[in-house]
Every structure is written in C-alpha cells, then in structure tokens.
Amino acid sequence: MSSLRNLQERFAEAMLDPRTTGAELDIRANGLDGARRLGIYRNNIVNSFTEALRACYPVVDRLVGGRFFNYAARAYLRAYPSRSGDLREYGSHFAHFLQGFAPAKGLAYLPDMARLEWARQLVYHAPDAKPLDLSALAAIALEHHAQLRFKLSPFAQLLSSHYPLLKIWEVNQADFEDDQAVDLAMVGTRLLIIRRGLSIEMQALGSGEYALLRNLAEGKTLGEAYEQTAEFEPAFDLAEALKRHVLGQSLVGFYLQ
Amino acid sequence: MKASSYPNRNPIPARAGIGLRHPHYEAVLERLPEVGWFEVHSENYFGESCPPHHYLEQVRNRYPLSLHGVGLSLGSTDELNVRHLEKLKALIERFEPGLISEHLCWSSAGGRYLNDLLPLPYTEEALTLVVARTAEVQEYLGRQILIENLSSYLEYTESTMPEWEFLVEVARRSGCGILLDVNNIYVSAKNHGLDAYAYIARTPGDLVQEIHLAGFSVNCFVSHGNGSGAILIDTHSTPVAEEVWRLYGWTVDRIGRKPTLIEWDSELPPLDLLLNEACRAERILEASYVLAA
Numbered sequence: 348m349s350s351l352r353n354l355q356e357r358f359a360e361a362m363l364d365p366r367t368t369g370a371e372l373d374i375r376a377n378g379l380d381g382a383r384r385l386g387i388y389r390n391n392i393v394n395s396f397t398e399a400l401r402a403c404y405p406v407v408d409r410l411v412g413g414r415f416f417n418y419a420a421r422a423y424l425r426a427y428p429s430r431s432g433d434l435r436e437y438g439s440h441f442a443h444f445l446q447g448f449a450p451a452k453g454l455a456y457l458p459d460m461a462r463l464e465w466a467r468q469l470v471y472h473a474p475d476a477k478p479l480d481l482s483a484l485a486a487i488a489l490e491h492h493a494q495l496r497f498k499l500s501p502f503a504q505l506l507s508s509h510y511p512l513l514k515i516w517e518v519n520q521a522d523f524e525d526d527q528a529v530d531l532a533m534v535g536t537r538l539l540i541i542r543r544g545l546s547i548e549m550q551a552l553g554s555g556e557y558a559l560l561r562n563l564a565e566g567k568t569l570g571e572a573y574e575q576t577a578e579f580e581p582a583f584d585l586a587e588a589l590k591r592h593v594l595g596q597s598l599v600g601f602y603l604q
Numbered sequence: 605m606k607a608s609s610y611p612n613r614n615p616i617p618a619r620a621g622i623g624l625r626h627p628h629y630e631a632v633l634e635r636l637p638e639v640g641w642f643e644v645h646s647e648n649y650f651g652e653s654c655p656p657h658h659y660l661e662q663v664r665n666r667y668p669l670s671l672h673g674v675g676l677s678l679g680s681t682d683e684l685n686v687r688h689l690e691k692l693k694a695l696i697e698r699f700e701p702g703l704i705s706e707h708l709c710w711s712s713a714g715g716r717y718l719n720d721l722l723p724l725p726y727t728e729e730a731l732t733l734v735v736a737r738t739a740e741v742q743e744y745l746g747r748q749i750l751i752e753n754l755s756s757y758l759e760y761t762e763s764t765m766p767e768w769e770f771l772v773e774v775a776r777r778s779g780c781g782i783l784l785d786v787n788n789i790y791v792s793a794k795n796h797g798l799d800a801y802a803y804i805a806r807t808p809g810d811l812v813q814e815i816h817l818a819g820f821s822v823n824c825f826v827s828h829g830n831g832s833g834a835i836l837i838d839t840h841s842t843p844v845a846e847e848v849w850r851l852y853g854w855t856v857d858r859i860g861r862k863p864t865l866i867e868w869d870s871e872l873p874p875l876d877l878l879l880n881e882a883c884r885a886e887r888i889l890e891a892s893y894v895l896a897a
Contacts (some may be wrong), residue, residue, distance in 0.1 A: 349681060349729060350727075350728050350729060350762070351681050351725065351727070351729050351733065351826075352681035352713075353722075354725060354760070354762070355680065355681055355710055355713035356713045356714055358713065359712075359713035359714065359716055361719060362718050363716065371724070372761075373760050373761060373762065374759070375759045375760065375761050376759065377759065377796060377797065378797075378833050379825060379833060379835065381758070383825065384757055384758040385758070386760075387757045387758075387823070387835060387837070388720065388722065388757065391720060391721070391837075392718050392720045395719065395720065396719065399719075417886060427714065428716040428717070429717040429718070429719050430715060430716070430717060431649045431675075431685075431687075431688075431717060432647065432649045432674075432675025432676060432677055432685055432688050432711065432712065432717055432719065433675055433688065433691070434647065434675070434719050435647070435648075435650065435651070437719070448728060458705035471651075471654060472651030472652075472654045473651070473652070473654060474653045474654070475652075475653040475654075476650075502654075516676075521630070542654075545655040545658060556712065588721045595869075
C-alpha cells in the first residue's frame with residue numbers, strides 16, 4: 348500500500364469515527380496539535396453532510412426538531428458514508444435508516460415522510476422526456492391493447508403510505524397557517540409525485556388508479572394491470588384514467604412485447 | 605496532446621464574475637446585471653434536463669460561463685470516478701463553458717467520500733499521482749482544466765515541498781492551468797505562518813488563468829499549554845477581507861488582468877452585495893498597469 352493511500356485511509360477513518368487515533372501523527376503541530384486540526388475538518392465535514400441532508404428533508408427536520416435531526420444525521424453518516432462526489436446522492440438511504448433508528452420509533456410515519464421527500468428530490472432532478480406518441484398509440488389494433496406496456500415518466504414517482512402523509516407534509520410547510528393538527532387515523536395516502544414545469548405536484552390517487560400506475564410502472568401489461576386494479580375498484584374507468592395519465596405525461600411511452 | 609492546445613471556443617473575459625447559486629437565479633435573469641461572467645459548481649447540474657438546467661441555460665445564453673468542480677477528488681488514491689467524469693463531460697458539451705476547474709485536493713478514500721476539499725501531502729508520490737490524473741481528466745474531457753489551491757487548516761509532516769511548488773509542477777507537467785485563489789493563499793498563509801506574497805511571487809503569472817476571491821471566518825481556540833490562537837476558516841460566507849483585497853491588487857499588478865470570481869456559498873447575501881464586490885474587483889482590474897500575460 349502506498350504511503351499516500353495509508354495517509355488518506357487514516358484521515359478518512361478519523362473523520363468518520365472520532366475515536367480512532369493515528370491520523371494526528373501525520374500532522375505538524377505548529378501551535379495547534381494534530382488532533383485539534385483534524386477536529387476542524389471533522390466539524391466542517393459533519394456540518395456539511397448534516398446540512399446537505401437537511402436540505403433534502405426539510406419536513407423530517409421540522410417534525411423532529413433541529414437538534415434531534417443533527418443527532419440522526421451524525422448516526423446516518425456513520426451508517427451510510429457518502430459513496431459519491433455528487434452530494435445530491437448522499438441522502439438516498441435516509442428513509443431506510445430511519446426505519447431502524449430506535450430513537451425515532453415514536454414517530455411511526457417518519458420513514459414514510461423521508462420517502463416522500465426523497466421522491467421529491469428524484470423528481471426534481473430527473474431528466475425530461477418526450478410526451479407519448481398519441482398517433483402511434485391510436486394505431487395499435489384493439490386486440491393488442493391488453494398486451495401494451497407503458498413507461499412511467501422519469502420525472503414521476505409513486506408512493507403509498509398507511510399515514511395521511513400529504514396532509515402531514517402540507518401542515519409542515521412554512522407558509523401553512525391553519526390548524527396543524529392531523530388525525531393519524533385518517534386513511535392512508537397514495538401519491539403521484541410529478542414535476543410540472545419547474546415545480547413539483549403531489550396528486551392524491553384513488554386505490555384503483557394507484558394500482559394501475561404501480562403495476563404499469565413495474566412493467567406489467569395493461570391487461571394484467573387492469574385485473575389488479577379491478578380488484579380494488581370494480582367500477583374503475585380504465586379508458587378515462589389512461590387518457591388522464593397519458594395527457595398529463597405521467598406515462599410517457601408504450602411498447603408491445 | 606499538450607493540454608494548452610485543447611480548443612476553447614468561449615474564453616472568459618479578464619473581468620469580474622460572480623458565483624451563481626440557485627437563490628439568485630431569478631434575480632439574475634430578471635435584472636441581467638452588468639457582470640463579466642458567472643461560475644457554477646459543476647455537481648449542482650449533474651441531474652439531467654432538470655429545473656437547474658433550465659435556469660443555467662438562460663444564464664448561459666447571456667453570459668460567459670465557467671464550471672467549477674468540487675467532487676472529482678483529483679488527489680485521491682481511489683480510482684478516478686468515471687461516472688463523475690461522464691456527467692462532467694456531458695455538462696461541458698451542453699453548456700460549452702469558457703473555463704473548467706477542479707481543486708488540488710482529495711475527498712475519498714477506500715470508496716468513502718468525505719465530500720470536502722482535503723489537502724494533500726506535498727510529496728513526489730502525490731505529485732506523480734495528481735499529474736497523471738489531471739492529464740487523464742484533460743484527455744477524457746478534451747479540454748484543459750484549471751487547478752485551484754485550497755485553504756488548509758493543517759500541514760503534513762511528510763511534505764517535502766511548499767504548496768506553490770507542488771501546484772506549479774502539476775501545471776507544468778500536466779499542461780493544466782492554475783486557478784489562483786488569493787483568499788485561500790491568505791487563509792493558509794495565516795494558518796501556517798507563511799508569506800502569502802512570497803507564494804504568489806513564485807507562481808508564474810502565465811500559468812494563472814483565473815483568480816478566486818471570497819470571505820473567511822475566524823475561529824479562536826485555546827490550546828492546552830500553548831496559549832491561544834486563531835484559525836481562519838474558508839467559509840465563503842462573508843465579504844472579501846481588506847487584507848485580501850490588498851493582496852489581490854498586488855497580484856493583478858504582478859501577473860496582469862485575469863478573470864476574477866467573487867465566491868459566496870453559504871449565508872448567501874442579496875445579489876447586490878455580490879455585485880458590489882464584483883465592481884470592486886473590476887475597478888482593481890481596470891486600474892492594473894500590467895497587461896494580461
């Protein structure tokens with residue numbers, strides 16, 4: 348192993364785990380000892396990861412409070428150190444982490460809120476896509492319709508939760524002025540999160556419509572997806588729902604296989 | 605291929621520019637301020653065709669643009685991150701920046717990223733590594749890159765040469781240019797008891813293609829048994845300090861007019877404050893008596 352590689356490994360270890368020693372020996376004291384100098388870097392690094400995470404999860408931050416969030420962010424950094432030079436990818440495991448984070452057990456909907464906020468990040472940074480070719484779709488013969496498969500838009504995400512997630516999100520926006528109380532016994536949430544122009548829209552879906560999009564997003568044929576959908580909503584209007592999501596660009600492509 | 609022969613169709617003028625951060629997108633596009641150019645952090649545009657691109661495209665249509673990377677980890681002993689380079693290349697093809705810069709630093713070890721600009725020991729081993737990787741990056745991008753000196757809060761016992769010598773050697777051997785961060789030189793010199801003017805005096809002006817200016821913060825400490833002291837931290841959260849303006853004026857007089865960027869990344873002030881700082885840099889550039897090298 349090269350001397351440079353050793354030095355970098357020791358340094359990184361000292362940043363992620365303050366209990367490790369050794370890296371301070373690589374550093375000239377010059378008025379302030381090596382451990383304190385490493386501490387300056389550790390402090391900068393932990394703060395910048397914490398703020399990057401907070402920027403992705405503003406509602407989680409608001410729900411648990413700044414100090415608890417800082418505590419959770421430090422534990423997250425140890426559990427899931429960054430694997431990319433692009434800091435935007437850093438928060439991708441936060442919902443999963445919160446799921447197993449004992450101190451947050453009291454807020455059962457917290458991991459789902461983190462999922463929602465991450466979905467918003469993904470949607471915001473996702474590429475554009477051309478709308479679905481309507482004339483090509485119209486040219487598909489009726490007998491092939493059940494075999495059609497559709498492509499969910501890259502700038503759309505589906506998310507379901509047992510909690511009234513959309514309501515919790517709304518009352519935790521800075522400009523929300525009404526009563527903040529949310530009845531957790533309210534029905535769960537099924538959401539289509541989609542970018543419209545430069546902003547993000549969150550649309551509550553009925554159980555049939557959600558099942559349809561979820562099944563199509565998983566690559567099922569229209570026929571298979573409809574069967575699943577009809578289980579939730581026997582009177583589901585498939586043609587109307589398809590039209591809405593094709594024109595609304597939640598579905599951006601189709602293919603026959 | 606010698607890096608200086610990589611084509612650049614959109615040179616940045618030797619004027620003052622400002623770092624563009626998303627809270628200022630709308631103010632910039634609405635007011636179209638009289639500023640020479642803009643610089644953005646490359647990684648903030650690593651998404652594809654997303655809202656940040658929409659704004660950057662409009663800015664790029666009206667101003668010269670420079671891309672400044674913070675995550676390539678040029679000095680790391682990990683493999684070069686090809687995915688990162690691919691994204692950077694796509695960004696360059698789309699926005700045709702006048703300058704592309706990275707830092708003389710490392711930020712990952714064993715695949716774990718610290719997402720910070722960490723100093724290297726200035727040794728032959730590190731020099732060989734940085735030269736090879738810089739050349740590789742330039743070859744891949746088909747463009748010359750600039751490398752920026754860091755501000756640092758430590759020095760390694762292993763170092764065998766001063767930072768300026770390391771930086772100049774990287775530029776000479778790899779064909780890259782230098783992005784001289786005058787604030788960083790000031791901050792590091794204060795932190796390590798070195799002479800900022802001597803650093804700049806030893807850096808050949810013809811290698812410098814861009815200058816950065818920013819503000820720092822002061823952290824006071826009490827050291828066990830050693831009395832107390834202060835460390836300057838490069839926070840990019842305050843106006844440029846008077847001593848740094850003086851050092852900048854002296855630098856421009858010595859090496860000539862260079863594109864100069866006002867950086868401000870945290871606790872972002874109103875756009876006007878940034879524009880005032882850019883105006884001050886512009887006046888210093890105009891008053892300088894040496895023509896650009």
